[in-house]
Amino acid sequence: MAQDRHRPLRNGAARTRARLLEAAAEVFAEQGYAGASVDEIAGAAGVSVGSIYSRFGSKQELFEALMSEHLARDVARVRDGMAVGLAEGVSTPDDILHEAAGSRRRTLLDAETWVSAMRTPALRRALVEYEAAARHETSRTFAEQRGHIGVDIGMSDEEFATVVMALYQGLLRQVRLDPDVVAPDLLSRVLMALVRGLAADTGDAAPRDR
Amino acid sequence: MAQDRHRPLRNGAARTRARLLEAAAEVFAEQGYAGASVDEIAGAAGVSVGSIYSRFGSKQELFEALMSEHLARDVARVRDGMAVGLAEGVSTPDDILHEAAGSRRRTLLDAETWVSAMRTPALRRALVEYEAAARHETSRTFAEQRGHIGVDIGMSDEEFATVVMALYQGLLRQVRLDPDVVAPDLLSRVLMALVRGLAADTGDAAPRDR
DNA sequence: GTCTATAGGATGATAGAC
DNA sequence: GTCTATCATCCTATAGAC
Numbered sequence A, B: 001m002a003q004d005r006h007r008p009l010r011n012g013a014a015r016t017r018a019r020l021l022e023a024a025a026e027v028f029a030e031q032g033y034a035g036a037s038v039d040e041i042a043g044a045a046g047v048s049v050g051s052i053y054s055r056f057g058s059k060q061e062l063f064e065a066l067m068s069e070h071l072a073r074d075v076a077r078v079r080d081g082m083a084v085g086l087a088e089g090v091s092t093p094d095d096i097l098h099e100a101a102g103s104r105r106r107t108l109l110d111a112e113t114w115v116s117a118m119r120t121p122a123l124r125r126a127l128v129e130y131e132a133a134a135r136h137e138t139s140r141t142f143a144e145q146r147g148h149i150g151v152d153i154g155m156s157d158e159e160f161a162t163v164v165m166a167l168y169q170g171l172l173r174q175v176r177l178d179p180d181v182v183a184p185d186l187l188s189r190v191l192m193a194l195v196r197g198l199a200a201d202t203g204d205a206a207p208r209d210r
Numbered sequence C: 001g002t003c004t005a006t007a008g009g010a011t012g013a014t015a016g017a018c
Numbered sequence D: 001g002t003c004t005a006t007c008a009t010c011c012t013a014t015a016g017a018c
Helices: A012-031 A038-045 A049-055 A059-082 A092-102 A104-119 A121-149 A157-177 A186-201 B012-031 B038-045 B049-055 B059-082 B092-102 B104-119 B121-149 B157-177 B186-201
Strands: none
Touching: A012 A038, A012 A049, A012 A059, A012 A104, A038 A049, A038 A059, A059 A092, A059 A104, A059 A121, A092 A157, A092 A186, A104 A121, A104 B104, A104 B157, A121 A157, A121 B157, A157 A186, A157 B104, A157 B121, A157 B157, A157 B186, A186 B157, A186 B186, B012 B038, B012 B049, B012 B059, B012 B104, B038 B049, B038 B059, B059 B092, B059 B104, B059 B121, B092 B157, B092 B186, B104 B121, B121 B157, B157 B186
């Protein structure tokens, strides 16, 4: 009991690391990689520059650690978000979309991730890998749903997942730029229409050049 | 005739400005705003730093001039691209997509535009304005096509344009990250299916639950 | 208008005390 | 492991010759 008083001060290792990554997230997000100074990050974290360089070897390594954590968190979010399912008519895809759009921090870090990935091959590979994981997760979830309903979509689950992700990311961009342009239920409306239209194209239900 | 020999050397004003913007595009794209140095831009343009500061007042102003030109060029591209039409079954939307994805310069400048817009309110307003223009252009074109075919989509032309742009931008992102993931005709396939599905939802054309 | 030279300041990274 | 102090470098911007 008395020892608990000391607990928050102990294990400074992980604690300091977390505070540093938090500060790095804030500063890198707001200023960008090149625009951020190690001094400012140190100040925001309440530590000194030397402390940063002892823990992470360089500004670049600190940035990569942050990016890695950012992507890992996003993977977890996709996994959780997929658990609720797509085609049930639930409005949760829209909730996920608007929640993601609402966070300035995430918006800026996503943008910084993208711009860095387009310049740095190593970061690009990491992002490709992450995107593939998200695609498989989406694809797998949709395959289950499709099994329940029993519709033929006319394309592979992987390709459909690609379309869903593109639509999600595209709308995310629109919402982040100007929230008024995207109705709260647009994503789910379009997804349902899309499934219907794809099923119709297989000749399952619709007349084509009769 | 003999004077033509001198022509290329004359009117250095616009000529130098163009070379400067070209060099700025290259360096800002590859290094980002903060990462780019005025010295390097001057070197790439074959002029000296003083020359840049006499023409543009600061690094920031040079960047804004470049962004403005970049957006204007993009507006023109949308206008031209829309001229061919959406719903005719022509594969040109896909061509436009993959051509845009193929240019590293455009990819990087788009990314830099986005990240800067998310941080700088003035740039963000400019991007919102550009996006609205593109949306109206898309909307208008689709309205014409819709008139010819005569389908009821169940949403406004503006909203449909938003979806089309989101899909386009989302797929553009996917192609730029990993070209193998997106089939060459995916965009047009999805667009056609989408129109069909939206029309079906109104109970207009397609048989739903007969 | 474009050059060279330089001012004035910020930056990434290191050294060494504690 | 964290601090302070400092180095060497690079950067934006300006001054002044031509």
